[in-house]
Amino acid sequence: MAEFDKNMDFPELDAYFSKTSEAADDRMALLELLKRGAVAYRGTEELRKKCLNARELLPKEYRYLEFAGLQKLIEKCKIFDLKNYSRELIKCIIIGVCYYTLFQSIAASAVIFILCLIVMVGGGYMTDRKNAKKLETYYNLAVELRGVFPELELEEDYCSEEKLMSLYDIVQANELTSLESAVVKLKAIG
Amino acid sequence: MGKEIQWLSFKTREQKQADLDEYTRWVFKYGQPQKEKVEQILSRLFPKEAPSMAMMTYLLGRDAYYGRYNTKKSSDRNPIKDMYDVLSKKRYQVPKKDIPLYMALIIADERVSEALDYPPDDVLHVVAARLMEQE
Numbered sequence: 001m002a003e004f005d006k007n008m009d010f011p012e013l014d015a016y017f018s019k020t021s022e023a024a025d026d027r028m029a030l031l032e033l034l035k036r037g038a039v040a041y042r043g044t045e046e047l048r049k050k051c052l053n054a055r056e057l058l059p060k061e062y063r064y065l066e067f068a069g070l071q072k073l074i075e076k077c078k079i080f081d082l083k084n085y086s087r088e089l090i091k092c093i094i095i096g097v098c099y100y101t102l103f104q105s106i107a108a109s110a111v112i113f114i115l116c117l118i119v120m121v122g123g124g125y126m127t128d129r130k131n132a133k134k135l136e137t138y139y140n141l142a143v144e145l146r147g148v149f150p151e152l153e154l155e156e157d158y159c160s161e162e163k164l165m166s167l168y169d170i171v172q173a174n175e176l177t178s179l180e181s182a183v184v185k186l187k188a189i190g
Numbered sequence: 191m192g193k194e195i196q197w198l199s200f201k202t203r204e205q206k207q208a209d210l211d212e213y214t215r216w217v218f219k220y221g222q223p224q225k226e227k228v229e230q231i232l233s234r235l236f237p238k239e240a241p242s243m244a245m246m247t248y249l250l251g252r253d254a255y256y257g258r259y260n261t262k263k264s265s266d267r268n269p270i271k272d273m274y275d276v277l278s279k280k281r282y283q284v285p286k287k288d289i290p291l292y293m294a295l296i297i298a299d300e301r302v303s304e305a306l307d308y309p310p311d312d313v314l315h316v317v318a319a320r321l322m323e324q325e
Contacts, residue, residue: 004270004324012316013298013309020307175305 026177031168033151034179038164040149047148051141051156058134067146067155070139077132080125088120158183217249220304227306228299234311235291247284251277251292252299270297270321290318 041048055063065073082089096113100106145159158164163186170182170189201209218224232244239247253259254276255269273296276282277289284292294317298309309317 004268004274004321006268006270008270008320008324010297010317010320012313012320013301016309016313017301017307020305021303024303024305024307 023175023177027171027175030171030177030179030182034164034168034171037149037152037154038161038168041159041161041164044145044148045160047141047145048156048160051138051145054134054138054141055156058138059131062131062135067142070135070142074132074135074139077128077135082121084128085121085124088124089117092116092120152179154179155183158186217252220302220306224302224306227308228295231295231308231311231314235295235314236288239288247277247282247288247292248295250282252296255293255296255300290321291315293321294318 062073076084092113095116096109099112100109103109142156145156146153148159152159152164158167166186167179167182170176170185171179174182174185176182176185214225218228228248229241229245232239232248233241236244251273255273257267257269257272259276260267260272270293273293274289277284277292278286291314294314295308297317298314302308
């Protein structure tokens with residue numbers, strides 16, 4: 001005759017179901033957050049368009065930088081530091097040395113070196129100053145857009161009611177628990 | 191549920207259907223998707239068994255687990271033992287090695303949520319092995 005303990009424990013089931021219930025809680029919290037975010041971003045499409053346009057005006061290498069590093073980059077672009085232009089400086093030295101080798105004139109080589117320095121380093125600095133202004137405009141708009149619903153910390157591309165509802169559907173359909181994986185799925189769908 | 195003499199009781203077709211619907215709702219409280227999920231699991235766990243037989247055995251065990259065949263007071267009941275006693279009856283011809291697996295699925299079913307988060311087969315096999323140790 002089989003004897004079963006009336007209060008038999010099943011730790012494997014306990015472990016499995018506690019894990020799934022945690023996941024379900026996380027999913028519910030994420031869905032709630034996305035729903036609130038979608039409501040918050042209702043009517044901010046104009047701001048998002050402005051922000052995305054400002055990003056399009058940036059040079060390609062600055063377009064997809066981490067938001068957290070933007071402010072530092074702006075400061076870096078604004079302040080003149082010769083270390084940032086070491087490449088240009090080396091080019092100027094090479095040109096100066098080549099000129100001296102060809103014409104054997106220290107004065108003329110120095111003049112050429114200084115001219116190159118003004119054109120290359122000065123030009124580089126001016127470009128950086130312009131970029132800093134563009135970056136600042138983009139950064140301010142991004143701060144404003146993200147500030148509408150800061151809990152989500154989403155890229156500007158997803159700061160809209162429509163996108164957030166798409167993310168909501170993806171999280172629900174795929175039983176996801178993280179926003180990152182939902183964004184990856186949305187990117188994959190296109 | 192007391193014993194009743196079936197041929198003496200009179201039920202209209204509608205009443206029978208209503209009873210069946212009620213029972214189905216009780217067994218699969220999350221509806222048709224849950225039924226399909228259970229069917230899938232049964233076909234995976236018992237590939238050689240006919241699907242209808244596997245489902246019948248599952249329902250038999252489940253009814254016993256929830257005390258549908260029992261007249262004892264609920265406080266005196268041992269649901270796992272009741273389930274085992276019914277499934278191991280010779281007339282149902284449930285293979286002995288399959289009984290713990292059916293029991294594991296029924297025990298797991300009790301904890302399943304609306305998301306139909308049935309445990310994977312390996313977890314069910316571990317639970318079945320634990321039950322086998324008790325046999």
